Amino acid sequence: MTDKKNSTILIGLDGATFSILDPLMKAGKMPCLSEFASSGVRTELASTIPPITPPAWTSIMTGKGPGNHGIFDFFRPESPGSHFLRLVNSKQITCETIWSLLTRQGFQSTCLNFPVMSPPIPISGYSISGFVTWRHLRQACYPPDLMDTLKRIPGFDLKIIGHNFSLEEKVIVGCPPEEAEEWIRYHTLKDRQWFLVLQYLAKTDPCHLSAIVFDSPDRLQHVFWHLLDNSCYPGHPTEEEKKIREFLYDHYCQLDRMIAEIVSTAGPRTNIFIVSDHGFGPSYERLFLNSCLENLGYLTWSEKPVSVEEGTGDVSMDAIRRHGQLLDWSKTTAYVDTPSSNGVRINVIGRNCKYGINSSDYGSFLEKLRKDLEQIKHPQTGNPVITRTWTRNEAFSGSELAPDLTIQLWDHGLVSTLKSNSIIKSRSQCTGVHYPNGIFMAKGPGIRRGAKVDILNILDVAPLLLYSLGLPVPEDYEGNVPVDIFDPDVLKKKPVKRGESTLPVDNLSIPSFEMEKEERDEIIDRLKGLGYLD
Amino acid sequence: MAKPEKETIFRDILKVLDKLSEDWEYSGEITPDTYVLADLELESIDMVVLGERLEENYKQSLPFAEYFSELSQRESPDIKISELVDFIYDNLS
Numbered sequence: 001m002t003d004k005k006n007s008t009i010l011i012g013l014d015g016a017t018f019s020i021l022d023p024l025m026k027a028g029k030m031p032c033l034s035e036f037a038s039s040g041v042r043t044e045l046a047s048t049i050p051p052i053t054p055p056a057w058t059s060i061m062t063g064k065g066p067g068n069h070g071i072f073d074f075f076r077p078e079s080p081g082s083h084f085l086r087l088v089n090s091k092q093i094t095c096e097t098i099w100s101l102l103t104r105q106g107f108q109s110t111c112l113n114f115p116v117m118s119p120p121i122p123i124s125g126y127s128i129s130g131f132v133t134w135r136h137l138r139q140a141c142y143p144p145d146l147m148d149t150l151k152r153i154p155g156f157d158l159k160i161i162g163h164n165f166s167l168e169e170k171v172i173v174g175c176p177p178e179e180a181e182e183w184i185r186y187h188t189l190k191d192r193q194w195f196l197v198l199q200y201l202a203k204t205d206p207c208h209l210s211a212i213v214f215d216s217p218d219r220l221q222h223v224f225w226h227l228l229d230n231s232c233y234p235g236h237p238t239e240e241e242k243k244i245r246e247f248l249y250d251h252y253c254q255l256d257r258m259i260a261e262i263v264s265t266a267g268p269r270t271n272i273f274i275v276s277d278h279g280f281g282p283s284y285e286r287l288f289l290n291s292c293l294e295n296l297g298y299l300t301w302s303e304k305p306v307s308v309e310e311g312t313g314d315v316s317m318d319a320i321r322r323h324g325q326l327l328d329w330s331k332t333t334a335y336v337d338t339p340s341s342n343g344v345r346i347n348v349i350g351r352n353c354k355y356g357i358n359s360s361d362y363g364s365f366l367e368k369l370r371k372d373l374e375q376i377k378h379p380q381t382g383n384p385v386i387t388r389t390w391t392r393n394e395a396f397s398g399s400e401l402a403p404d405l406t407i408q409l410w411d412h413g414l415v416s417t418l419k420s421n422s423i424i425k426s427r428s429q430c431t432g433v434h435y436p437n438g439i440f441m442a443k444g445p446g447i448r449r450g451a452k453v454d455i456l457n458i459l460d461v462a463p464l465l466l467y468s469l470g471l472p473v474p475e476d477y478e479g480n481v482p483v484d485i486f487d488p489d490v491l492k493k494k495p496v497k498r499g500e501s502t503l504p505v506d507n508l509s510i511p512s513f514e515m516e517k518e519e520r521d522e523i524i525d526r527l528k529g530l531g532y533l534d
Numbered sequence: 535m536a537k538p539e540k541e542t543i544f545r546d547i548l549k550v551l552d553k554l555s556e557d558w559e560y561s562g563e564i565t566p567d568t569y570v571l572a573d574l575e576l577e578s579i580d581m582v583v584l585g586e587r588l589e590e591n592y593k594q595s596l597p598f599a600e601y602f603s604e605l606s607q608r609e610s611p612d613i614k615i616s617e618l619v620d621f622i623y624d625n626l627s
Contacts, residue, residue, distance in 0.1 A: 133579055
C-alpha cells in the first residue's frame with residue numbers, strides 16, 4: 001500500500017474569480033480563503049479555449065487541451081455531421097484521466113462532482129460525477145455500491161446532491177427576485193452535500209488525491225453578477241436587492257467555512273490547491289450570431305414552426321433540443337449549434353452532410369468566413385464584436401469533432417443561436433459570463449508563502465498534482481509543473497521528472513479494486529466507530 | 535445478433551427501467567400504454583439517460599437526439615412506452 005500521509009487535495013470552485021473573492025476576503029466574509037492566500041501562493045489560472053466548464057475541468061483531469069481530450073462543449077453532435085445534439089459524457093473523453101493514471105500507479109483518488117465523469121470510469125478510490133440527476137446518480141458512482149454507503153451518512157440527501165436541470169435552468173433564463181432566496185439556499189445545501197461526502201470519505205478511507213468541485217460560484221455569478229460585483233451594484237439598491245446580496249454573502253461565508261473544515265481535516269502535511277475552471281465578468285448585451293450569419297449569406301432559417309424565445313435570446317434545454325429543426329440545412333453553409341461554446345460549424349458535403357460546401361473549397365471558405373465574422377461591427381460603438389477567432393487547427397490540434405471556427409466576443413459573452421431582427425440586444429440586466437482567467441491558490445509543505453508568481457495555465461494543474469504526489473509527469477502532458485510556487489530547496493530535493501506517456505483509453509487495463517470482505521468489514525467497523533453507522 | 539421482436543424490446547425497456555429506478559419508486563404496472571413523463575413522473579432529461587442505457591443494452595447507437603428533437607415539436611413531448619418500442623424497433627439494425 002502506498003503511503004497516504006503526504007496526500008494532496010484539489011478544491012475546485014467553478015467559475016470563481018478574484019474580482020468577487022477579493023472584496024469578500026477584504027470584508028472578512030471569507031477568512032479561511034484570505035488566510036490561505038496570504039500563507040501560500042495565489043495567481044490567475046488561464047482557462048481553455050473556450051473557457052467553459054466541461055472542456056476546462058476535463059483539461060484539469062487529463063493534463064490535455066480539448067483537441068486531445070475530446071470535450072469541447074456541454075453538447076456534441078449525435079454523430080459526425082449530425083445537426084442533433086446530445087449531452088457529452090465520459091465515453092467521449094479520448095485520453096486517460098488522472099484518476100486512471102493514479103490507479104495504474106497504485107494510488108487512490110476521490111473525485112467528486114467533476115462534470116463528464118458519467119458513466120463512471122473504474123478507478124481505485126471513489127468517483128461521483130457532477131451534472132447527473134438524483135434519479136441516476138447511483139449509476140454515476142464508483143464503486144457501484146457507493147450510493148448504498150452514502151445513503152447511510154447522517155444528513156445525506158440524494159435529491160439535493162443530484163443535479164436539478166429544471167432549477168439550474170435559471171442560470172440560462174434568470175431567477176425571479178421572489179425565488180432568489182430559495183435558489184441561493186439550494187446551492188448552499190447542495191455544496192454542503194458534496195462537502196459531507198468528501199469529509200466522510202476522508203475520515204473513513206482517505207485517498208492520496210481527493211478532489212471536489214463546488215459549482216455554486218458559477219451558478220450564482222451567472223444570475224446575480226449585478227449584485228455581487230461592486231462595480232455593477234446599483235447606486236440606489238432596492239430593499240429586495242440588498243436582501244438578495246446578503247443571501248449571496250451568506251452563501252460565500254458558508255462556502256468558506258466548508259473550505260476551512262477541509263483544510264483543517266487535511267492537516268499541515270497536505271498540499272492543498274484551490275482552482276477555478278474559468279473566470280467571470282459582466283456582460284450587458286448578447287450577440288445573435290446565427291442572425292449575423294444569415295445577414296452574411298451563410299445561413300437560412302427553417303420555415304417550420306419553431307417556437308423561439310423572444311426577448312434576450314437566452315435558450316433553454318428544450319430550445320437546444322429543437323436546434324435541429326431551426327435551420328434550413330439545404331441552404332445553410334455555416335451556423336452555431338449551441339449557445340454554450342461560441343463554436344461555428346461548417347456544412348461540408350461528404351462530412352456526413354448532404355448539403356454544404358465541397359471539401360475542396362474548405363480552406364478558402366474558412367478564411368472568408370473568418371474575415372467576414374471579424375468585420376462585424378457593434379451597431380452603436382462601431383467596434384468589432386468578435387475580437388479573436390481560432391480555427392480547429394489553431395485551437396484543437398485539428399480534431400474533427402471540434403467546431404470549425406471558435407470565436408471570442410468583445411465582452412467574453414456567449415452568442416445566442418436564435419433568430420433576431422437585430423444582431424445585438426441589451427440583456428434585461430447585467431449578467432455574469434465566463435472570462436478566460438480563473439483562480440489558483442496553493443498551500444502546503446514546500447509551497448512558498450505569500451509569493452507572487454506569473455499566471456498559470458489550466459494544463460499545469462494535472463502535472464502539479466502528480467508532482468505533489470511524488471510522481472513523474474507523463475511526457476505527453478501539455479502543461480508543466482509550475483516550479484515557481486515551490487521553495488527552491490524542495491525542488492532541489494525532489495526535482496520534477498518526466499515519465500512515460502499516458503495510455504490510450506482503449507489500452508487502459510484498470511485492475512479491479514472491489515474490496516475484499518475483510519476490508520469491507522474493517523471499513524464498516526470504522527464507520528461505526530465514527531458514529532456514521534448504527 | 536438477430537433483430538429483437540417488439541415484445542422483447544418491451545421487456546428490455548422494463549429491465550432497464552427497473553435497474554434505473556433503484557432510488558425512485560413507481561408502484562404501478564408499466565404497460566405499453568404507460569406514458570414515460572406523466573405516468574412514471576420522469577423529466578425529459580431522464581429520457582435522455584434512459585436512451586443511453588438502452589443503447590448500452592443493444593450495443594449500438596440509436597438516433598435518440600433526433601427523436602427527442604422531433605418530440606419537442608409536438609404539443610406534448612411525452613411518449614407511450616409503445617412508441618419507444620416502435621422507435622427502437624425501427625432503428626435497430
